Amino acid sequence: MNPMDIVLGFIGIALSVMIFSYLLGDNFFFRVALYILVGVSAGYGAAVLLLKVIIPRLIEPLKESGTDAFWLGLVPLALCLLLALMLVPRTVRAGTLPLSFLVGAAAAVGIAGISRGTLAPQLLAVVNRFSPELLLENSAADWGGIVEAFFILFGVISVLFYFHHRLSRKGAGTQRPLLVEGISDVGQVFLGISFGMLFVGFYSAALTALIARIVWLKDFILALLAG
């Protein structure tokens, strides 16, 4: 191991121990490690944005005066200047134009993407489950497919019932019919299974990262001992 690897290895061990100290509660060492992480990430991100975005996309086109890129580059330049005016308390309102443009564009794109990329395809997938081509296997009923299709449909409906029932209960506080209550409870079960699966996924990812870190520590110590 070269000296730099050893130094970096010890720094890594120290930071790992500082993060593990959170087991004792929120403390100074944990916060220091956290601030280092945030600061380094922000600084690195700013440098990347400067080199990969601002200079090639904003500064370089402005050097070519008279070209289309030059005229197009004036638009983001003006928006950037308006955004920079937010640093002065008197001209804070000037920044609302670029901000509103960004927020509006992002919201519009997000809504369009959700409806086109998630909502419609998912609904079509549920409906297509009942396609005769899928439910028939060698001109015989594929009972497994049929049950699965109904199960998925029932899950979707019950989860929708649960959310609708929850909202209406908040609003009016009226007692719903027993059937609706039952379907809503089934929807709650579906949601519980989904959240349980998400929890397992998160825990599994965290456990993998923790094991990888312990393995790295073990390898580093063994390498040190081996000289």
Next chain:
Amino acid sequence: MIQCPHCGKDNLPQATRCVHCGKDLDNLFKIEGAEADAGLPEEPEISVSDLLRTFRQEEDSQAEEHRPAVSSGPSAVFASREDTPRAETPQEEEQAPEWLIRIRKRAMQEEDAAGELSRKFNSLEASRSQEHQGRVDEEFANWIARIRENARRENLQAAKSAQAGSESEGGVPEWLRRVRELQPEGLEENQAVQEEPEEPRAEEPEQEKELPAEAEQEQAQEAESVVESGPEEAIETAEPAPDAEGAGEPPLSGHETGAETPPAEEPTESPKTPEIKPVIEELGLASEVSALDLEERPASSETLSADLLLLRKQKESAQILMNLIGEEGKGLPPAKTPREGSRGWYRFILGAFLLLVLIAVIVFVPQARPATYENPTPAVALKDALNALKNGDKVLVVQEYQAAASAEMEQVSAPVLRALEERGIALQFLTTHPNGLWLSANLMNAAEIPARETAYLAGGRLGVLTAALLADESSAMLPEGLESLENYQLILLLEDSQADIQNWIEQAGPWLGAGKLGVLASSQNAALLLPYYDAGQLAGYTAGALEGRVLAAALGQTASTGMPLRAYQAGLLVMIAVLLLGIIIKAEADSNARHQKEPEG
């Protein structure tokens, strides 16, 4: 009917005010048949004092002449005049109005008709009235006094209502005006005493006269000091001492009269008051604080008027203000953070236990042979999509995971990238996270493939949509080296974030067509990816290190040994045990809580 002198219209004879113009008609009130005497001089108005004097004169004359009185009251004036017609001169008789002459004549006729019986009755009535004369006079005097007192109070009330809304008039606080209303004479005298305590008393009235109008504020402040020095003193000085009153001298203050009350100069305020007092005076709340002191004296509660006790709200406001001023500059109290108590130790014990288990397994337990798992359908689909690629096809590798997930993601991704590189497939790296630039370099190193530049796509969701829509490769909107997304046979997403996966599926997926997106994800995203795969929006995916191992084996690659499976299984077992333990403890706690509530119910 009478005519209004102002508008000339008719009004009823008994009207005192014109119904048309609203002006006063009192001067036109006339007795019927007396119009002819309008030009004669009017009778002088009889005041109350004249009336009383008339009563007393009548009593004296009755006592001297032993004559029976006709009646008492205002009619006695006329009766006495009527009974002594001989005393009137002929000129007076001529000047008397005609209606009065008629009345006199009528009375004479009735007296004659009544005869002896009437005279006896009148004498009996006179003797009766003589017995109760003293009581009637006393009642009358009390009545007059009450009327005067009511009128005075009404005037004061009207003055106060006119000043409503303003806290003080001429710098005189409202509470001081109330005190003055209740004890006007004594307080004024007390002010004089406080003002010039060593001056001779003879000069006091002159000094009071010499006080200018703008000195009212000063008087108010001095009165405050009087009240602060003790309400007992204020009350005592307001009520003149009997000796002094008898001697006709102005009343003396408490300490001057030798009373046992403490001297006015003696400080009675708390030590904090001098510090707060300038601030309170600056804020104009001196009156409230004075009222507060006034009420806080227990001995004064009996002697003080109820009006002063109405200042309770002001007292509370002043108390709040004093508390705020007292707390000023001390900083906010520490936020009430929930004390972790034993829960922090539980967390430490569980965390330490998990760490110890993992360390023990990693260090002491030998590596297990990788079991032969059967890959799930999405992973098989992804393997088929990868195997369908030919030499020279372009694959865009989108690296979007964070450093924390790099260990898992590298185990999943490295064998796949190595397999594609070996088959001559052109790989191009892209990232939308700044961290992806150096993480992709690490990935290339872990996959043992030649390093290449990673393009950075700025803009997040908007950037992805732009890249999907732009077909012009020379566009400045796309990063250098990146082709149109349609040119890639497969876009392989290396993701650990649900949001990033959805960005690509929602923004780029609809424009790229089915089967162009494949995902290598961390295990936490497995639940999210399945519906998209079922909907046909993904060519396939692999989530987690375990599936990654199976996929690597299917691609003919050796799985990375970065993560010991035994440790992973031990970690899962620990978590299952902790969850079960938590469920049992929670159920036990709920059961205990129910048992404790039942006896109360």
